[in-house]
Amino acid sequence: MQRTRFRRTNQTLFPQPRHHQVIKPHQSMAPLLALLIVCQTLFTAHLCSATDTITHNTTLRDGGTIVSNGGTFALGFFSPGNSRKRYVGIWYNKVSEQTVVWVANRANPINSSSSGLLGIDSRANLVIFDGNQTNPVWSNNVSIPITEITNSSSLFYKLLDSGNLVLVDENRGNRGSPVFLWQSFDYPTHTMLPGMKIGVNLKSGLNWTLTSWKSPDDPSIGDYSTWVDRSGPPEFFLRSGSRLIWRTGVWNLEGWSGIPRMLQEDVLNYSFVNSPDEISFSYIIYNTSIFSRFYLDDSGKIQRSVWLDSGRRWNRFWEAPGDRCDNFGGCGAFGICNPNNAWICSCFPGFEPKSPKDWNNLDRSQGCVRKRECDNGDGFLRLSKIKIPDASNARVNMSMSIKDCEGECRKNCSCTGYASVGGNGDVSSCLMWFGDLVDIREYLDGGQEFFLRVDAVELANAAxxxxxxxxxxxxxxxxxxxxxxxxxxxxxxxxxxxxxxxxxxxxxxxxRHPKPPFSLHISENYEEASASFELPSLDLDTMIVATENFSPANKLGTGGFGSVYKGKLPDGRQVAVKRLSKNSGQGVTEFKNEVMVIAKLQHRNLVQIIGCCVTNEEKILIYEYMPNKSLDFLLFDRTRSVSLDWGMRHDIILGIARGVLYLHQDSRLRIIHRDLKASNILLDAEMNPKISDFGMAKIFGGNQTQANTNRVVGTYGYMSPEYALDGLFSIKSDVFSFGVLLLEIISGKKNSGYYHEDPSMNLIKHTWELWREGRALELVEPSMGSSFPKEEVMKFIQVGILCVQESAKDRPTMSSVIFMLDNETTIPIPKQPAFVLISKPNSPSTSTTGTGSHSVSEMSMTIIEGR
Known part of the structure; x- marks a missing residue:
């Protein structure tokens, strides 16, 4: 590697521009620049290897990068979108989609297609040269006086794993904490990273401001920017030019009052500083392996997104403005916005539209005015779950209680309302508004209390x-x-x-007298359950019309306890109608279980119940209709399985895992499914998996983790050994079934399928043999070809084997399964799995109830059942 040394002189190598401006070198500098170019040609060492620093002895050419020590971020030259212009920027190094978080020369791109150059001058300025390497186009303008540069080798730029590019002087500060003479975090562009501040440094005058790109192809400063208003309690605004678009609300000691979702965050920790030296907002992320960023896009929206390795995309977690009520001052003074109201805007109690004609024509910009003037009978009306007004005309007193705040506001007729800075708590804090109240909205969940000044008439009406x-x-x-x-x-x-x-x-x-018919008992209990869970009840005539009298042409499939039909309700919704068989003695118990369990479950990866019908001997459940039928309908058919590429299989596996985790951990009940299999996974119109058939499910108590039964139920091939042999079941029984299902999805083969080379072989044993021989990728369904990500598939296979290990204690929990599947992490080496209960060759998966009877599921669609 060649190295270029900058000559040390008593002058700077380059003229000193203002920050982020084009450098126009003086003519007298031309010989010096020419000499620099010659030196670079002879001795240049452009950085193309994995280093995280730029020193006086090195330069960075277009095509090379420097990478932070942990490999999280990279710095180099890039062209955004469809543009051919070249910029120096910082982007995520571990994200497959290039995501730029900082741009140096955003206003001064290199227009030529030839190679640019990045280096350091004699005053430690970072300088970018154009393609001809003759004209400096940008400098960060550090301009350290020559007298302070005692040793140029002690100065270097380093890219930190936080994404911050810093100028370090090793001769200043302690050895463990060197001094940063300059940092890119002080000059944000459109992205806010963990550890970065947004606001203003009142001591140095630095404005930490986000500014949008003009377009995805042009990173120069766009129309939108953030701004902190200090006229009252500090609030952050989004604006276009001088026009205010959206505001955060005041900081209420827990979060921004205008962003209720902040309080639901358990991944990030937010911080707000309001001191004589600075006003700033920042955040950190607890798990540094998660990539999360705030950024201001070119359309004028602030978004927080998280990188999903599973989908190789940024997932938008939050954005603002998010709805019509987020637009600043849309309802004018003393108007309140409700996004669930057809009229959107309404006036506060005791107020009326200033211009009724304009108001009725949906022009609410003039807002509302008081119906009656202030008098001695005024009082305060409490409004809940709102975004408190713009605080630019408010006064704050952090030592005044909310009770004293009311008394102080009551004394002054111009005080229009008050609130606690600490949200709805008992913290001593007082915020009083004087003048118009602007930009107020209602929330369904979140927000805080605001006390509005109203006259005696309104107080009486409210009472x-x-x-x-x-x-x-x-x-x-x-x-x-x-x-x-x-x-x-x-x-x-x-x-x-x-x-x-x-x-x-x-x-x-x-x-000797037989018990009353159980169907009546179920009917009575079911009506109670239906009322308790608010499950809609439909009459039998409606079901007959919906299914065309349960026409065979509408039959979707038949299971052990009844048939499923496609139906259409009077409101036009397509549904799946499960009609319990009248002659099924087992089905009555399973029907009751289904009612008591599934009505309480709410998750995107569980089939949703819509209603029921109980009339005499008819017991019917109505579910959402799954147009893509069940997973086994596609997975085990050579023709149809071609439509399942790795991306779909990947998402189906993760969706099933999240559904099972919900049953085990996140639902109000701890539920063991006991019959996870491909035919019980249904696919909606967007191929999202939905777990069904809760007829075999078992509800556990809050601290219960396992149980024993004399009635083994489920499907051979998916049963864990401890359950099939000893009747012992737990959440690890479902983990075993999930592991079998995962391997089936990857291979396209049934666990109980027939293997010509060894009739005693099943899918688990076959997978284990391939794994031990280092040939696990041979398991992959041939229709996927070779375009799938091999490392990721290998990881999924390894997790699948972990799930089917013989000992239940060795198997991971579903939360661990999801973490391993969805993140880059070290995965344990699996122990030998269980090879038990293999079906006869060519036999379908067999369901059993432990009584000697069985039912073979040939359904193209099955529906949930419970216990």
Whole structure:
């Protein structure tokens, strides 16, 4: 590698421009520049290897990069979008989609297609040369006086793993904490990274501001920027030129009052500084392996996105403005915005539109005015779940309690409202508004309390409304109590009458008399369950019309406990209608289980129940319709499986994993499914997987992790050995089934399939043999060709083997499974899996209830059931 040395002189090598401006060298500098070029030609060492520094002895040519020590970020020359212009920037090095987070010469690109150059001058300025290497086009203008540069070798630029490019002087500061004389974090472009500040340094005058790109092809400064308003309690604004677009609200000690979603964050830690030296907002991320960024796009939206390795894309987690009510001041003064209101805007209580004509024509910019002037009868009306008004005309007192705040505001007629800076807590803090209240909105969840000044009439109206609601509630409670008492009395009287009648006829023989039909018992309990879970009930006539009298042409499939039909409700929705078989003795129990379990489950990877129908002996459940049928319908068919590329299989595996994790950990009930298999995974219109068939499911108590049963249920080939042999089941039983399912999805083969070379072989054993021989990729479905990511598929196979290990304690939990599948991490070496309960060759997967009976599932679509 060649090396270029910058000559040390008593003058700077390049003229000193203002920061981020084009350098126009003086004519007297031409000989010196020519000499520099000759030196670079003879001794240049452009950086193309993995180093994280630029020194006086090195330069960076177009085509080379420097990479941070941990490999997270890279710095080099790039061309954005479809542009051919060259810029120096910093981007994520570990992200497959080039994502630039900082641009040096954003206003001064290199227009030529020849190679540019990045180096350091004698005053430690970072300088970019154009393609001809004769004209410096940009400098960061550090300009350290020559007298302070005692040893140029102690000065160098280093790219940190945070994405911050810093100028380090090893001769200053402690050895463990060198002094940064300049850093790119002080000059953000359109992206805010963890550890970066947005705001203003009141001591140095630095403005830490995000500015948008003009377009995806042009990183020069666009129309949008952030701005901090210091006229009242600090708030951050998004603006276009001088026009305000959106604001964060004030910092309420927990987060920005205008961003309720911040309080739901458990991945990031936010920080706000309001001191005589600076006003700034920053954040850190707890797990540094997760890439998260805030950025201001060219359309004027601030977004937070997270990189998903699984989908190789940025996932937008949050953005602002997010809806119509986020637009600054859209409802004018004293107007409140509600995005769920058809009219969007309304006036505060005690206010009316300033211009009724314009207001009715949907021009709300003039806002609202008071109906009556301030008087001695004024009071305060509490408004909840709102974004408190723009605080530019507000005063803050951090030592005043909320009660004293009310008293202080009441004394002054121009005080229009007050709130606690600390949100809705008891923290001593007071924020009082004087003048118009602007940019207020309602939230369904989040926001804080605001106390609005209203006149005596509005206070009386509010009190009357409250009393009316209270009186109405009390009347309802009394009425409900009376109805319950009357109903109980009627029930007791009817029961006594029936008991006396049966006894007189001599039919009371407790030991020999059969129990009442169980279907009636289920019907009664089901109505109670339906009411409890607010499950809509449909009548039998509606179901007959929806399915064309359960026409065979509409049948989607048949299972052990009944048939499933395609139906169409009166409102036009397509549904799957599960009709329990009248002759299925087992099905009644499973039907009850399904009602009691699935009505409580809400997850995107579980099939959703829509309603039910219970009439006499008919027991019917209605589910969302899955147009792509079940996974086995596609997976095990040579023709149809071609449509499942690796991307689809990858997303299906992760979707199933998240659904199982929800059952095990995140739902209100801890549920063991006990019958995970390909035919019980349904696919919606977008190929999202949905777990179904909860008829075999088992509910666990809060601290219960395993149980034993004498009635083994499930499907051979998917059962864990401890469950199949000993009846012992736990969340690890589902993990085993998931592992089998994962290997089936990758291979396109059933676990119980027939292997010609060894009839005793099943998929688990076959996978283990390939794994031990280092040939695991031979497991992959041939229709996927060779275009799949081999390392990722190998990782999935390894996780699948971990899931089917013989000992339950060796298997990972579903949370660990998802972490391993979705992240770059060290995966344990699997132990030998279990090779148990192999079906006969060419036999389908067999479901069992442990009683000797079985049902073969040939359904193209199956539906959830529970226990």
């Amino acid at each position: 009357t409304t409250s009393q009316s609601k209270g009186s109405s509630s009390r009347k309802k409670l009394v009425l409900i109590g009376v109805l319950v008492a009357v109903g109980l009395l009627i029930f007791v009287a009817a029961f006594y009458y029936l008991f006396r009648r049966v006894k007189r006829r001599g039919y009371v023989q407790r030991k």
